[in-house]
Amino acid sequence: MKIFNLICLFWVLQFRCLPAGGSEERACPVQLRFRFRFPLCLGRERFNLFVCLSVCLSAFLSVYLSVCLLEMNGDESGESNPEPEEFIALEDFTGSGAEQLSFAVGDRILIHDQSCADWWWAEVEGRYGYVPSGYLHHPDAEVEDGWQDEEYFGSYGTLKLHLEMLSDRPRTETYRQVILSNSTALRGKVVMDLGCGTGIISLFCGRLAEPAAVYAVEASAVAEHTERLVKLNGCEGVVTLFKSRAEELNLPSKVDVLVSEWMGNCLLFEFMVESVLCVRDRWLKEGGMMWPSSATLSLVPCQADDDYSQKVEFWENLYGLDYSCLQPVAQEEFFSKPKFSHQLKPEDCLSTPCDVITLDMHTVKVSDLEKLRGEFQFTVERRGTLHGFSAWFSTFFQSLDEGGPTLELNTGPHSEPTHWKQTLFMLDAPIPVEEGDCVGGAIILHRNPVWRRHMSITIEWRKKSRNEAAFSEVKSKRFPMWR
Numbered sequence: 001m002k003i004f005n006l007i008c009l010f011w012v013l014q015f016r017c018l019p020a021g022g023s024e025e026r027a028c029p030v031q032l033r034f035r036f037r038f039p040l041c042l043g044r045e046r047f048n049l050f051v052c053l054s055v056c057l058s059a060f061l062s063v064y065l066s067v068c069l070l071e072m073n074g075d076e077s078g079e080s081n082p083e084p085e086e087f088i089a090l091e092d093f094t095g096s097g098a099e100q101l102s103f104a105v106g107d108r109i110l111i112h113d114q115s116c117a118d119w120w121w122a123e124v125e126g127r128y129g130y131v132p133s134g135y136l137h138h139p140d141a142e143v144e145d146g147w148q149d150e151e152y153f154g155s156y157g158t159l160k161l162h163l164e165m166l167s168d169r170p171r172t173e174t175y176r177q178v179i180l181s182n183s184t185a186l187r188g189k190v191v192m193d194l195g196c197g198t199g200i201i202s203l204f205c206g207r208l209a210e211p212a213a214v215y216a217v218e219a220s221a222v223a224e225h226t227e228r229l230v231k232l233n234g235c236e237g238v239v240t241l242f243k244s245r246a247e248e249l250n251l252p253s254k255v256d257v258l259v260s261e262w263m264g265n266c267l268l269f270e271f272m273v274e275s276v277l278c279v280r281d282r283w284l285k286e287g288g289m290m291w292p293s294s295a296t297l298s299l300v301p302c303q304a305d306d307d308y309s310q311k312v313e314f315w316e317n318l319y320g321l322d323y324s325c326l327q328p329v330a331q332e333e334f335f336s337k338p339k340f341s342h343q344l345k346p347e348d349c350l351s352t353p354c355d356v357i358t359l360d361m362h363t364v365k366v367s368d369l370e371k372l373r374g375e376f377q378f379t380v381e382r383r384g385t386l387h388g389f390s391a392w393f394s395t396f397f398q399s400l401d402e403g404g405p406t407l408e409l410n411t412g413p414h415s416e417p418t419h420w421k422q423t424l425f426m427l428d429a430p431i432p433v434e435e436g437d438c439v440g441g442a443i444i445l446h447r448n449p450v451w452r453r454h455m456s457i458t459i460e461w462r463k464k465s466r467n468e469a470a471f472s473e474v475k476s477k478r479f480p481m482w483r
């Protein structure tokens with residue numbers, strides 16, 4: 001490249017040594033050469049014009065080619081592309097070989113070159129290498145439909161899901177009990193029921209207590225019915241319906257109590273909790289009460305004989321034929337995602353459950369939800385097969401009266417079943433366990449950086465037999481839920 005520039009420069013300089021208005025005799029050799037080749041019929045002005053144009057053209061060519069070469073050099077080193085673009089990692093990636101970069105879900109990755117469709121030249125925290133483009137997402141796309149609100153509020157706009165929630169007696173009855181047992185303290189208070197649906201909690205407030213006002217907030221089309229239900233149940237004087245997204249609310253006043261039923265599978269799925277926290281920070285009075293006041297995620301190592309035999313062992317032998325090569329395929333197809341609505345039998349719990357994550361609803365921040373990690377250490381209580389882990393949540397409702405009872409909604413296998421049931425995470429291979437064995441590890445909830453209502457759950461585990469001194473090596477499995 002430098003040689004090329006020198007040649008260009010030399011060419012330009014040779015032209016510049018033409019005398020402005022001097023005689024032909026004082027012209028430099030280049031001019032003479034051109035003079036020699038030029039037909040004599042060309043006058044001096046035309047010749048000068050030609051020389052000027054040549055000078056301009058050669059200068060332009062020199063600059064243009066230098067820039068091109070600079071860019072090519074930049075691409076090779078990955079360092080001098082002036083405007084790299086930032087992408088977000090959708091999943092963990094472990095690079096193989098020195099030229100591939102490893103990264104974790106949520107990492108911000110600078111892309112320097114996208115000229116190849118599948119592999120991009122990238123920078124992560126000062127390291128350079130190739131990354132698979134399919135694992136990355138441009139942050140601008142996030143704004144468009146990362147919350148999938150149309151689909152989400154659409155699904156709550158008809159009665160189907162409300163039927164399911166209202167049929168869930170332990171759920172609905174817990175909220176009724178919370179209002180009832182706090183009815184005296186609720187007198188004169190302003191309550192907000194966030195995501196009120198058909199308005200059941202607001203109606204409990206209006207009928208069982210004497211609050212100053214209840215602000216019932218609902219963004220889906222079910223709100224049309226809620227309005228009629230409020231009137232039908234004689235609560236129009238106290239319950240005011242706000243047909244709005246919680247984030248766009250405009251209320252007459254702040255509230256003393258913020259009540260909501262926001263919990264999803266594994267507590268956080270759907271991430272309605274983010275709306276609740278935003279509203280808390282904007283509309284809850286200093287020292288106001290959150291219902292639920294706290295929430296925990298629980299985990300237990302478990303046996304899942306039926307799931308394993310019906311989905312994997314099934315392929316062993318069919319009608320006298322060997323189908324066993326499909327077992328790993330089945331394992332991948334049926335167990336790479338968690339199973340919602342799993343009904344864990346208490347006898348399938350291999351240990352006493354453990355609370356792995358706790359959220360204090362008065363203090364937790366939205367940013368805390370991006371990544372939550374909980375550790376566990378289980379002692380196996382009976383001989384069996386460890387097929388996986390089951391998770392569920394509990395919520396707690398503090399009393400408005402100091403020293404009053406805290407009420408609990410527990411969705412675990414030892415309580416009355418709710419519509420959430422439990423969530424099952426199947427390992428890739430069953431592990432035989434004995435009483436006294438130890439299963440230790442961690443669970444990590446990783447919120448999807450793009451699809452904001454989704455998360456992935458990674459479970460890391462290792463086992464130590466009763467008579468062994470050391471743990472096995474750590475194994476890990478990541479379960480997308482759902483994206």
Ligand code: GJV
Pocket residue numbers: 153156194195196197198217218219220222244245246247261262263264270272275
């Ligand atoms: N603003 C208003 N209503 C909402 C919002 C929001 N940001 N988010 C959810 N809802 N336990 N996972 C409403 C939704 O339309 C539905 O009627 C109800 O809250 C969900 C309640 C149960 N979901 C849950």
